[in-house]
Amino acid sequence: MSAHAYKKKNPVWDWLTTVDHKKIGILYLASGAFFFLLGGLEAILLRVQLLYPEFDFVGAETFNQLLTMHGTTMIFLAAMPLVFGFMNAIVPLQIGARDVAFPFVNSLGFWLFSLGGVLLNLGWFMGGAPDAGWTGYAPLSTTSPGNGVDFYVLGLQISGIGTLIGGINFLVTIINMRAPGMTFMRMPLFTWSSFITSGLILFAFPALTIGLALLMFDRLFGSQFFAAEAGGNPIIYEHLFWIFGHPEVYILVLPAFGIFSEIIATFARKRLFGYSAMVFATALIGFLGFMVWVHHMFTVGLGPIANSIFAVATMLIAVPTGVKIFNWLFTMWGGKVSFPTANLFAVGFIPSFVLGGMTGVMLSVPPADYQYHDSYFVVAHFHYVIVGGVVFGLFAGMYYWWPKIFGTLLNEFLGKLHFWLFFIGFHLTFFPMHFLGLMGMPRRVYTYLSGQSLDEANFAATIGAFLMGLATIIMLWNIIQTSIKGKKAGNDPWDARTLEWAIASPAPEYNFAQTPLVRGLDAWWLEKRAGNKAMIAAEPLDDIHMPDSSILPLVLSIGLFIAALAAMYSNWVIAIGGLVITAVAMILRSVIDYHGYHIHKEDLPDEGREGK
Amino acid sequence: MAHHEGHDTLSEHDQSHLDIHHKIAHEKEFKQQIVSFAMMIFLTMIAFVAVASDAISDAFTVVFIMILAGIQLVFQLYMFMHLSHKGHQYPAWGIFFGVFVAGTCVVGLMGMIW
Numbered sequence: 001m002s003a004h005a006y007k008k009k010n011p012v013w014d015w016l017t018t019v020d021h022k023k024i025g026i027l028y029l030a031s032g033a034f035f036f037l038l039g040g041l042e043a044i045l046l047r048v049q050l051l052y053p054e055f056d057f058v059g060a061e062t063f064n065q066l067l068t069m070h071g072t073t074m075i076f077l078a079a080m081p082l083v084f085g086f087m088n089a090i091v092p093l094q095i096g097a098r099d100v101a102f103p104f105v106n107s108l109g110f111w112l113f114s115l116g117g118v119l120l121n122l123g124w125f126m127g128g129a130p131d132a133g134w135t136g137y138a139p140l141s142t143t144s145p146g147n148g149v150d151f152y153v154l155g156l157q158i159s160g161i162g163t164l165i166g167g168i169n170f171l172v173t174i175i176n177m178r179a180p181g182m183t184f185m186r187m188p189l190f191t192w193s194s195f196i197t198s199g200l201i202l203f204a205f206p207a208l209t210i211g212l213a214l215l216m217f218d219r220l221f222g223s224q225f226f227a228a229e230a231g232g233n234p235i236i237y238e239h240l241f242w243i244f245g246h247p248e249v250y251i252l253v254l255p256a257f258g259i260f261s262e263i264i265a266t267f268a269r270k271r272l273f274g275y276s277a278m279v280f281a282t283a284l285i286g287f288l289g290f291m292v293w294v295h296h297m298f299t300v301g302l303g304p305i306a307n308s309i310f311a312v313a314t315m316l317i318a319v320p321t322g323v324k325i326f327n328w329l330f331t332m333w334g335g336k337v338s339f340p341t342a343n344l345f346a347v348g349f350i351p352s353f354v355l356g357g358m359t360g361v362m363l364s365v366p367p368a369d370y371q372y373h374d375s376y377f378v379v380a381h382f383h384y385v386i387v388g389g390v391v392f393g394l395f396a397g398m399y400y401w402w403p404k405i406f407g408t409l410l411n412e413f414l415g416k417l418h419f420w421l422f423f424i425g426f427h428l429t430f431f432p433m434h435f436l437g438l439m440g441m442p443r444r445v446y447t448y449l450s451g452q453s454l455d456e457a458n459f460a461a462t463i464g465a466f467l468m469g470l471a472t473i474i475m476l477w478n479i480i481q482t483s484i485k486g487k488k489a490g491n492d493p494w495d496a497r498t499l500e501w502a503i504a505s506p507a508p509e510y511n512f513a514q515t516p517l518v519r520g521l522d523a524w525w526l527e528k529r530a531g532n533k534a535m536i537a538a539e540p541l542d543d544i545h546m547p548d549s550s551i552l553p554l555v556l557s558i559g560l561f562i563a564a565l566a567a568m569y570s571n572w573v574i575a576i577g578g579l580v581i582t583a584v585a586m587i588l589r590s591v592i593d594y595h596g597y598h599i600h601k602e603d604l605p606d607e608g609r610e611g612k
Numbered sequence: 613m614a615h616h617e618g619h620d621t622l623s624e625h626d627q628s629h630l631d632i633h634h635k636i637a638h639e640k641e642f643k644q645q646i647v648s649f650a651m652m653i654f655l656t657m658i659a660f661v662a663v664a665s666d667a668i669s670d671a672f673t674v675v676f677i678m679i680l681a682g683i684q685l686v687f688q689l690y691m692f693m694h695l696s697h698k699g700h701q702y703p704a705w706g707i708f709f710g711v712f713v714a715g716t717c718v719v720g721l722m723g724m725i726w
Contacts, residue, residue: 171706175702199706199709202706202710203709203710203713207717233725235725236721236725239717239720239721239724239725243717290713290716291716294720294724302724303724306720306723306724
């Protein structure tokens with residue numbers, strides 16, 4: 001099959017069957033953005049409910065569902081896919097690869113994730129969404145009536161499998177697919193953080209899988225792993241959840257750190273200060289991330305020894321994180337700093353995240369944690385970390401890499417408006433929550449009484465949430481405007497440093513006509529300084545082998561989706577039918593030979609040839 | 613063995629020497645594999661006997677067959693999955709870090725819950 005025939009495909013079929021990492025990246029970004037809007041809408045409804053004391057806007061039951069779905073959606077269905085979207089869209093370009101190591105698995109990961117996400121949200125239309133909190137603690141989750149929590153358990157299980165295989169794919173890609181000369185210590189920081197994040201996914205997600213599987217047995221098959229009255233132990237679920245849950249925080253924030261490292265260095269027009277210290281700090285955060293899970297459970301009563309060990313381990317994480325903060329500051333120090341929207345988000349991130357980090361250290365002290373636990377202080381802390389860290393990072397990455405992904409530049413005026421409204425709204429919402437928590441307002445409760453000095457801060461928080469909503473609408477408007485009549489971006493609109501900017505925007509489907517030769521850290525910047533217009537090629541121009549696209553990942557995922565949905569209603573015939581679909585798809589994948597196809601070198605455009 | 617690879621420019625004479633070395637190394641490894649295969653069957657038999665026998669207490673049996681399982685795992689990884697060969701550093705790192713994480717979790721849970 002020639003490249004020409006490939007391009008004539010039906011576009012819908014093309015998107016459903018694609019194994020191209022750039023298209024899968026866009027699919028991840030689009031579905032992540034959809035779930036981000038959904039989770040944001042849920043957050044605004046929560047804040048409206050808390051606008052006035054004893055306000056009756058959605059009521060207690062819906063509030064619990066909204067609360068659960070806001071947390072679950074934002075973590076698993078918005079932040080995760082957006083991170084994966086950038087990893088897909090950018091990492092292969094940054095390491096000079098033609099695609100990821102396993103393009104088929106990549107597509108399977110996306111479809112499993114997205115159908116799991118859809119399943120999770122079906123609860124809204126089928127008798128009530130999950131309502132046991134995003135952590136799904138037993139016994140609340142095992143005894144929650146209706147099918148709500150079943151949607152949580154099975155939806156997360158399916159999307160978790162997708163995330164796990166995605167992580168494995170990136171580990172293999174980064175180890176095996178780097179261009180000649182791209183040693184580990186020449187990898188851009190975003191690639192490094194994606195690498196470590198993938199490792200964390202590999203080791204953390206199995207704990208979630210086990211926790212959810214046990215929960216599934218308790219709920220669907222009458223086992224009693226977490227039923228204390230039958231000799232089970234609900235604390236085991238808390239442990240399993242947080243053995244996964246704490247690394248998950250780093251899974252989300254490390255790629256954001258990587259994005260900031262790229263952006264801050266690019267717009268300071270200096271190489272990143274302390275590159276090797278940054279790499280080491282990232283690895284250390286990933287390592288320590290596995291040894292702190294009990295700090296979510298200080299008040300469970302595990303005893304002073306357990307609490308002290310995990311408190312010290314938690315405080316330790318502040319050290320590599322501090323190294324990173326100072327390295328970003330020193331990167332800007334003496335640089336020729338400019339402030340397009342991407343860098344505004346990056347610079348705005350630093351004080352916001354430091355606030356979240358400070359409250360994190362406060363929370364790591366067990367005696368103090370007994371006071372803060374389950375209050376709005378904790379809500380303030382983790383929103384400062386996750387919105388101030390992850391969401392700012394994703395926005396920054398969006399403005400920075402939009403030209404590379406879509407070939408157009410987002411409007412800078414609307415972008416800056418988006419930043420300032422979001423930044424102010426964010427602090428207005430979450431800063432007062434510190435004080436609400438210190439004054440004793442418990443989290444997860446649908447209302448509060450008047451006359452307890454909680455009214456003003458709650459009102460302010462809700463106004464802040466509206467501002468963030470407005471900022472998001474402006475961002476959407478910007479995206480729509482840019483999609484219709486965006487300014488064409490060149491290959492390298494920011495005069496940036498890393499390999500992805502050495503090729504056309506958007507990147508051609510084969511990425512690099514010739515694999516580039518990497519001669520140092522910030523490979524593209526080096527070549528530009530040496531007066532070269534393109535990367536030096538590491539191989540002669542030749543036919544390019546491309547992987548075949550396939551519908552099987554979608555079929556396989558739909559089989560699991562059907563099986564999970566039928567199992568919730570104990571309809572075992574259909575459930576087994578779903579599993580059969582999945583099994584048949586797997587067998588087909590094993591027996592059919594995929595030879596791929598070649599793009600002939602005569603068909604490559606002239607400008608695709610490098611090193612001339 | 614694998615560390616001979618990478619010499620691209622060899623005379624025919626050297627090449628035939630290398631081939632002989634390869635052959636010897638291969639035969640040695642084959643012998644090792646047969647031995648470890650027999651060992652594994654032997655260990656499995658001991659495990660079965662330990663469980664079936666009344667002479668050994670249950671508590672000891674559990675610990676004993678766990679140790680046997682550990683030995684078998686090492687055989688499996690190093691003899692049959694070639695973990696010791698060059699180019700297997702990443703899988704080795706992955707396996708050992710995974711064992712470390714799982715070990716931390718199990719020890720942590722055992723210490724804190726029961």
